[in-house]
Amino acid sequence: MASLGYVVIAIGFGVAGGVVGRIKGSSFLLWFLISGAVPVFGLMAAIAYRFERDELRRQCPRCGKVVKIYDALCMRCGMELELPEVAVMSEGMEQRARRKARA
Numbered sequence: 115m116a117s118l119g120y121v122v123i124a125i126g127f128g129v130a131g132g133v134v135g136r137i138k139g140s141s142f143l144l145w146f147l148i149s150g151a152v153p154v155f156g157l158m159a160a161i162a163y164r165f166e167r168d169e170l171r172r173q174c175p176r177c178g179k180v181v182k183i184y185d186a187l188c189m190r191c192g193m194e195l196e197l198p199e200v201a202v203m204s205e206g207m208e209q210r211a212r213r214k215a216r217a
């Protein structure tokens with residue numbers, strides 16, 4: 115039987131991992147479960163998890179929808195996507211550029 119102390123630690127790590135995952139645009143519940151199941155490693159994985167918003171994007175050649183660069187299928191028209199020659203800047207980059215232009 116797990117001791118109460120361990121349960122408290124697991125929940126603490128779970129919440130911390132969940133919050134980190136959520137900030138990075140992932141699921142709170144997913145990272146709560148991962149960090150609760152493997153407390154220290156789960157939290158580290160949540161911190162190392164890539165920033166979704168900083169992924170490069172590209173445009174679907176058929177319908178023009180902007181998708182993540184690693185997507186193999188267009189979410190709108192279902193077209194299979196080759197690796198693109200031209201990347202669209204990431205949402206994070208776009209936001210920083212816009213902020214700089216305003217200043």
Ligand SMILES: [Zn+2]
Nearest residue numbers: 174177188191
């Ligand atoms: Zn498309």
